Amino acid sequence: MKLIKKNDGFTLIEVLVVIIIFAVIIIAAYNAYFSSSETILFNREKLEIQRTQDILNRWIGRYVRQANEIDTTVTGELKLLYNTTNKIVFGLNNDSFAYYSINDGNNRIISNLKLENINFKIENNFLKLIATIKSNDSNKTYSFENIFNPRLPNVNLVSP
Amino acid sequence: MFDLKREDGYALVLTIVIVAVLMIFVGIMSRLIDNELGFYTQNKSSSRAFYAAEAGIAYGTEIYKYETSPINNVFAEDYLEDAQVSNLSWSSITYDSMPAIKFESVGSSNGVTRTISSIYSTYNSLFDNAITVDGDFTLDNSHIISDGNISVGGTLIGEINNEDGEIIEPIEPSEDYSIPTWEYIYFENLANDLADDGEDVHVVNEPSVDYDYDDLTSEIGDIGDKFVCIDGNFTIDKATINGSGVLVVNGKLTLGTNISINQDPGYENDFYSIIVLGDGTVETLSIEGKNNIEIRGFIYSNYTTTLKNQFDLTGALVSRGNLTFKNSNASEKNIDYDSGFIDVLYGWGISFPDDVNNLSNKSLNNLLNWSEN
Numbered sequence: 001m002k003l004i005k006k007n008d009g010f011t012l013i014e015v016l017v018v019i020i021i022f023a024v025i026i027i028a029a030y031n032a033y034f035s036s037s038e039t040i041l042f043n044r045e046k047l048e049i050q051r052t053q054d055i056l057n058r059w060i061g062r063y064v065r066q067a068n069e070i071d072t073t074v075t076g077e078l079k080l081l082y083n084t085t086n087k088i089v090f091g092l093n094n095d096s097f098a099y100y101s102i103n104d105g106n107n108r109i110i111s112n113l114k115l116e117n118i119n120f121k122i123e124n125n126f127l128k129l130i131a132t133i134k135s136n137d138s139n140k141t142y143s144f145e146n147i148f149n150p151r152l153p154n155v156n157l158v159s160p
Numbered sequence: 161m162f163d164l165k166r167e168d169g170y171a172l173v174l175t176i177v178i179v180a181v182l183m184i185f186v187g188i189m190s191r192l193i194d195n196e197l198g199f200y201t202q203n204k205s206s207s208r209a210f211y212a213a214e215a216g217i218a219y220g221t222e223i224y225k226y227e228t229s230p231i232n233n234v235f236a237e238d239y240l241e242d243a244q245v246s247n248l249s250w251s252s253i254t255y256d257s258m259p260a261i262k263f264e265s266v267g268s269s270n271g272v273t274r275t276i277s278s279i280y281s282t283y284n285s286l287f288d289n290a291i292t293v294d295g296d297f298t299l300d301n302s303h304i305i306s307d308g309n310i311s312v313g314g315t316l317i318g319e320i321n322n323e324d325g326e327i328i329e330p331i332e333p334s335e336d337y338s339i340p341t342w343e344y345i346y347f348e349n350l351a352n353d354l355a356d357d358g359e360d361v362h363v364v365n366e367p368s369v370d371y372d373y374d375d376l377t378s379e380i381g382d383i384g385d386k387f388v389c390i391d392g393n394f395t396i397d398k399a400t401i402n403g404s405g406v407l408v409v410n411g412k413l414t415l416g417t418n419i420s421i422n423q424d425p426g427y428e429n430d431f432y433s434i435i436v437l438g439d440g441t442v443e444t445l446s447i448e449g450k451n452n453i454e455i456r457g458f459i460y461s462n463y464t465t466t467l468k469n470q471f472d473l474t475g476a477l478v479s480r481g482n483l484t485f486k487n488s489n490a491s492e493k494n495i496d497y498d499s500g501f502i503d504v505l506y507g508w509g510i511s512f513p514d515d516v517n518n519l520s521n522k523s524l525n526n527l528l529n530w531s532e533n
Contacts, residue, residue, distance in 0.1 A: 040192055
C-alpha cells in the first residue's frame with residue numbers, strides 16, 4: 001500500500017506521448033500495408049493474366065505439337081486430332097476457356113478469367129491464336145497473340 | 161511488489177510490439193508471394209523437364225545411326241541446369257506398315273518428369289546415295305555429273321564430276337556393309353496384299369521370250385500408277401511412263417531408246433520404281449539402245465548393270481553387281497539425287513526385309529508421331 005501510494009500514476013503528458021507514438025506507428029504501418037496490398041492486387045491482376053496466357057500456351061502447345069490434324073473451321077474453336085485417334089476441342093464453355101475430349105467426354109476448364117474475341121487461324125503452316133483476356137477485378141482487357149508450331153511434317157491443316 | 165513507476169526497459173517492450181507488427185506483415189506478404197511463386201516454380205520445372213526430354217530425343221536421333229543402344233547419363237546436370245535426361249531408349253517398330261524407330265526420352269527437373277515419345281520412319285542408308293554399287297564402277301570414255309553421294313564397294317574406274325566440274329570422291333562403305341536384296345516371293349506376297357487393299361496390281365507369270373512393253377500395255381493399259389510384277393525377262397523400248405508405280409522384273413530388263421519416265425509436265429513429284437532381280441545370269445539390267453533415256457524414279461539392279469549413251473536419272477540407282485556407264489559423256493548433270501522416291505517406296509509398303517533388325521545401314525526419315533506425357 002505504501003508503494004502504490006507513492007506512485008501518482010502516469011501523467012497526462014506521458015499518456016499522450018505514448019498515444020501519439022502508437023498513432024504514428026499505426027498510421028505508418030497502415031500506410032505501408034495499404035500501399036503494398038494495392039501493389040499486390042495490381043501485380044496479382046497482371047500475374048493472373050500472364051498465368052492464364054501461360055496456361056493456354058502450354059495446353060494448346062502441347063497438343064498442337066502432337067497433332068495429326070488441326071481444324072479451325074469453327075470460329076473461336078480449335079479441333080485437334082492427335083496420336084491418330086484422339087480428338088479434342090479447345091473453345092469457350094460458359095465464358096470459360098475449356099478443353100474437351102471427344103473420345104472420353106472429359107471436360108476441363110483451363111482459364112477462370114473470361115476470354116473474348118478468340119480467333120484461331122492457320123498462317124504459313126503455323127497456328128496463330130489471337131484473343132483478349134478480361135480481368136475479373138478491374139474489367140480491364142488484355143489482348144495477346146500466340147503462335148504454335150505443329151511438329152509432324154504431314155499435319156493436315158483445315159481452315160475455313 | 162513491483163515498482164510500477166519505474167520505466168527502465170520500456171524500449172524493449174516497444175521494440176517487441178513493433179517487431180511483432182512487422183513480423184505479421186512479413187508473414188502475410190511472404191505467404192502471398194509464395195502462393196504466386198508456387199505456380200511458377202512448378203511451371204519452370206515442368207518446362208525444364210520438357211526441354212530436357214526434347215534434348216534427349218534430339219540426341220537420340222543423332223547418335224542412333226552409330227550406336228546399337230542408347231548411352232545414358234551423357235547429359236551432365238551442368239549442361240541442363242537443374243534438369244536431366246533420366247532415360248533415353250529406342251526400339252524398332254512397324255508403324256503404318258513402315259519400318260520405324262520409336263524414341264522415348266524422360267526429362268526431369270526438381271521432381272517433375274516429362275516423357276516424350278517420337279516415331280521416325282527409317283530406311284536403309286543406301287537410299288541416301290545417288291549411286292550405290294557393290295562391285296566395280298566403270299565409267300568408259302566418259303564422266304557423269306552428279307550432286308549426290310556415290311558409294312562404291314569395289315573399284316572406281318574413271319572420274320565422277322559434280323556440276324562445277326570438280327572431281328567427287330566416292331564414299332567407301334564399311335567392311336561389313338552389303339547391299340540388301342529381296343526374293344521375288346516378297347513382291348508376289350506384297351502384290352497379293354495390295355490387291356486385297358484394292359490397289360491396281362498386275363502379275364505376269366512366265367511371259368514369252370520376247371515379252372515387251374507393248375505386250376504389257378496392250379494387256380493392262382497405262383502402267384504409270386500400277387504395281388506390276390513380271391516373272392521373266394522384259395524389254396522396254398520407246399515408252400512414255402508417268403506416275404509413281406512399281407515395276408518388278410524377276411529376270412533381265414532391257415531398255416531400248418527414247419524412254420521417258422515422269423518427264424511430262426505435272427509429274428515433277430512422281431517417282432517410278434524399277435526393281436530388277438535378274439534371272440541368275442550375271443547381267444541384270446542393260447541399256448542396249450543408243451540414246452535418250454530420261455527417268456525420274458528409283459532403279460534397283462540385283463546383278464551387273466550396263467548403261468549406254470545418254471542416260472538421265474533423277475532419284476537414285478542401286479546396283480549390287482558391277483555398274484558400267486558407256487559413252488555417257490554428259491555436258492550437264494545426268495544423275496541427280498532426289499530423295500522423293502523413298503516415300504513412294506514406303507507408300508507401296510516396299511522395304512528391305514532385314515531393315516528392322518539391321519541397325520548399321522539405317523537412316524531416319526520423316527517424323528511420323530510425337531506424343532508427350
